Amino acid sequence: MLFSLTTQELMERPDLWEAVHRLRYKIFVEEMGWSDLQRPDGLEIDQFDHDEAVHQIVIRNGELAGYQRMLPTTRPHLLTEVLADLFEGTPPCGPNVWELTRYAVAPGFRDGKRGVSTVGTELIAGFVEWGLSRNVNQVIIEFEPMWVLRALQLHFLAKPLGYQRTYGNQQVVATLLTFNEHTLQVVRSRRNYSASVLAKGYPDRLGLRRAS
Amino acid sequence: MSQFDRTLEFMDQLQHANTAAAVCEKLLGVTSSFGLTALMAGTVPQPGTPRGQQKDHVLLCDWPGEWLERYVARNYVDHDPVVSHMKQLQAPFQWREASQGIRIDKSSGEVMGDASEFKLRDGMAFPLVTLDGQIVMVSLGGEAVELSEAEFGQVSLVSTYAIGRAMQLHTMAEKTIDHIELTPRERECLQWAAVGKSEWEISQILGISEHTSEKHLLNAKGKLGAVNRVQAVAEAIRRGYIS
Numbered sequence: 352m353l354f355s356l357t358t359q360e361l362m363e364r365p366d367l368w369e370a371v372h373r374l375r376y377k378i379f380v381e382e383m384g385w386s387d388l389q390r391p392d393g394l395e396i397d398q399f400d401h402d403e404a405v406h407q408i409v410i411r412n413g414e415l416a417g418y419q420r421m422l423p424t425t426r427p428h429l430l431t432e433v434l435a436d437l438f439e440g441t442p443p444c445g446p447n448v449w450e451l452t453r454y455a456v457a458p459g460f461r462d463g464k465r466g467v468s469t470v471g472t473e474l475i476a477g478f479v480e481w482g483l484s485r486n487v488n489q490v491i492i493e494f495e496p497m498w499v500l501r502a503l504q505l506h507f508l509a510k511p512l513g514y515q516r517t518y519g520n521q522q523v524v525a526t527l528l529t530f531n532e533h534t535l536q537v538v539r540s541r542r543n544y545s546a547s548v549l550a551k552g553y554p555d556r557l558g559l560r561r562a563s
Numbered sequence: 564m565s566q567f568d569r570t571l572e573f574m575d576q577l578q579h580a581n582t583a584a585a586v587c588e589k590l591l592g593v594t595s596s597f598g599l600t601a602l603m604a605g606t607v608p609q610p611g612t613p614r615g616q617q618k619d620h621v622l623l624c625d626w627p628g629e630w631l632e633r634y635v636a637r638n639y640v641d642h643d644p645v646v647s648h649m650k651q652l653q654a655p656f657q658w659r660e661a662s663q664g665i666r667i668d669k670s671s672g673e674v675m676g677d678a679s680e681f682k683l684r685d686g687m688a689f690p691l692v693t694l695d696g697q698i699v700m701v702s703l704g705g706e707a708v709e710l711s712e713a714e715f716g717q718v719s720l721v722s723t724y725a726i727g728r729a730m731q732l733h734t735m736a737e738k739t740i741d742h743i744e745l746t747p748r749e750r751e752c753l754q755w756a757a758v759g760k761s762e763w764e765i766s767q768i769l770g771i772s773e774h775t776s777e778k779h780l781l782n783a784k785g786k787l788g789a790v791n792r793v794q795a796v797a798e799a800i801r802r803g804y805i806s
Contacts, residue, residue, distance in 0.1 A: 439565070439567045440567075464696055465692050465696035465698070466692070466693070466694055466695040466696025466697075467694050467695075467696075472694075496716075496719065496720050496723055497691060497692060497723075499720070499723045499724060499727060500691045500692075500693065500699070500723050500726060500727045500730070501693065501694050502727070503724070503727025503728065503730065503731060504693060504694050504727065504730055504731070504734075505694070506731065508578070509724070509727070510571065510574060511570065511571070511574070511720065513567070514567065514713070514716070514717070515716045515717075515720055522716070524720060541694060543801070543802055544801070544802055544803040545802060545803050545804065546803030546804070546806070
């Protein structure tokens with residue numbers, strides 16, 4: 352199940368809030384080596400965790416398994432403020448365009464050796480469903496060029512926004528992905544799971560395993 | 564027109580290419596300005612894959628025909644230094660790095676020597692990983708290859724779009740085999756079966772005959788490829804048809 356929470360809603364749940372920022376630290380600072388974001392408290396927080404950010408959270412067995420953050424492009428976001436060398440011309444923006452950042456699958460949930468894990472595809476199904484329900488049909492993602500192939504496999508319409516660049520030992524290309532109902536169907540059939548993944552309300556307190 | 568606009572124009576054209584051959588032609592149209600005039604992309608066969616099956620792994624191919632024949636006939640895939648380099652490195656590289664870096668056994672030397680006979684003196688190769696973790700190897704070659712580092716990145720990005728388009732065409736041809744359509748009644752019956760109701764109980768709840776509820780469950784079982792009702796319920800839950 353994937354929960355979509357505003358920053359305010361996330362802050363009302365200290366257990367979740369801490370798990371989210373700790374997972375982000377673990378992955379983006381410790382694994383990927385984004386040292387600009389280093390902090391002694393082991394929590395990764397930036398200026399874009401503002402009141403219009405949307406935090407999408409996948410819970411498995413009472414644990415935080417996956418996370419991504421959606422940012423509106425109607426105000427400053429990563430591409431325009433931090434990664435400005437990744438676009439040529441004017442980057443797309445508007446109420447139907449959001450930026451997907453901090454896509455993360457917790458280490459214990461990366462089941463595929465090289466492929467995308469089921470938590471990973473749940474995050475994808477989640478943002479597509481979330482978008483379609485609120486007239487959002489495009490996301491900007493700054494990802495490794497490898498992901499272009501996967502996006503096309505899922506029948507997103509993909510378009511690069513600029514040249515690929517090398518950051519540290521990582522290649523990154525800013526890409527605009529456009530999606531519709533057909534994309535959602537393809538994502539669902541690839542996952543062998545045709546029901547909605549977007550949950551209403553709030554997850555249970557972390558650490559509580561639900562009897563099934 | 565800027566270099567970037569040309570790239571975008573190319574991607575637009577790709578979206579309208581409806582056969583693998585058209586995708587190949589578009590891609591080589593872009594890469595030939597860097598001396599890359601031949602192309603091969605496909606999933607890497609396990610060593611020892613029978614020759615007859617090796618061609619099934621090909622996604623895009625515009626290799627000199629005779630060279631492809633020889634490559635398959637002599638089972639070069641198991642000795643090609645470009646292939647083994649790619650399996651190890653899992654990053655883009657130029658062919659000449661592969662033949663330098665690897666202790667060349669007799670047959671690897673032969674592969675590269677033979678390749679130059681077909682005007683494939685150098686090239687670039689890089690692996691891509693699909694959603695389900697399969698490796699797609701992309702290899703572009705030509706007689707005189709001249710690439711700066713930025714151009715290298717650019718060629719690999721446009722190639723990735725081309726492979727993605729080829730894979731879309733591939734799945735469209737296969738159609739979606741995995742999609743199962745359950746009727747609302749079949750779904751309802753399964754939902755009640757999931758909470759332990761018998762056929763008779765289900766018929767009472769839904770106001771249908773016992774025979775009809777049995778029929779719905781049998782149909783659902785068949786569609787889900789299950790051997791009994793327990794498996795049908797489990798499969799329906801896994802696929803998200805019932806909860």
